[in-house]
Amino acid sequence: MANEAVLYTADHVLEYPYVRSLGPVVGAFLTGLRPEGTVTSWSWVPRPRPKHPLQEPFAWVLVRFDGADTSFLHVLPAASPEQVHTGMRVRPQFAPEEARVGHVKDINHFVAADGAGGAT
Numbered sequence: 001m002a003n004e005a006v007l008y009t010a011d012h013v014l015e016y017p018y019v020r021s022l023g024p025v026v027g028a029f030l031t032g033l034r035p036e037g038t039v040t041s042w043s044w045v046p047r048p049r050p051k052h053p054l055q056e057p058f059a060w061v062l063v064r065f066d067g068a069d070t071s072f073l074h075v076l077p078a079a080s081p082e083q084v085h086t087g088m089r090v091r092p093q094f095a096p097e098e099a100r101v102g103h104v105k106d107i108n109h110f111v112a113a114d115g116a117g118g119a120t
Contacts, residue, residue: 033104036113037065037072039088044081054109059084061110076110089113 041062048055053075061084062071074092078084090110100106 030102030104032065032068033092033107035066036089036091037063037068039076039084039086039090040064040071041086042076042084044084046081058109061090063090063110074107074110076112083112 039061042059044057044059045052046057048058052058054077056077057079058075058077059081060073061076062073064071076084076090089112091113092107093109093111094100095106095108
């Protein structure tokens with residue numbers, strides 16, 4: 001027995017807890033996605049193709065968020081092109097809280113800020 005090796009084991013969990021800090025630039029960008037904005041330009045899609053983000057009629061919209069100096073391209077579901085116009089006030093419709101990952105893709109689509117027109 002003197003020549004037998006003894007193996008001692010212990011269960012350990014080695015973790016490095018980390019909370020991501022967005023910093024001033026990315027943090028400001030993601031925070032800026034929360035305000036409403038104005039449609040600066042749009043294009044109607046009456047019959048979406050399989051690779052489009054929506055499978056119902058929608059408009060591609062360029063949205064200039066309040067306080068921004070450039071526009072953001074996204075989609076606005078609407079039953080007809082009469083529900084969309086340049087100068088329209090819109091707001092982002094986010095994915096459900098449990099499905100969000102802290103990414104710009106958390107925005108599902110835009111809706112009319114006043115609740116009129118478009119889908120909710």
